[in-house]
Amino acid sequence: MTPERTCVGCRSTEPKAGLVRLVWDEASAAVVLDHRQALPGRGCYLHPACGPVALKRRAIGRALRRTVDGDQVAVLLAELRPA
Structure with missing residues (x-):
């Protein structure tokens, strides 16, 4: 069974691999993309x-x-949206 997550935009659930993870990065004090979905901390x-x-x-x-x-x-x- 594949893990599922909820999209914070549309609130629908989908397999984790089909979503993008955003994380708060303390070092840069900004939101960053977590491409590998493995960075520590709270994400969405x-x-x-x-x-x-x-x-x-x-x-x-x-x-x-x-x-x-x-x-x-x-x-x-x-940057994520196709042109």
Whole structure:
């Protein structure tokens, strides 16, 4: 059985491999992508297409239990969306 996670944008569940993990990085004091889904600390999962919805709902900051810079996260998520 594959592990499932909930997307913070659309709130649907999906296998972990189909989602992107975001983590709060203490060293840079910013949200970073966890490509290997193995970085320590609190993280959140989302579909790349659900980024704008998650930002609008402020779901990423709530999930990470931090005040996040919405502009920094928007730039990070823009890199994930296909052109």
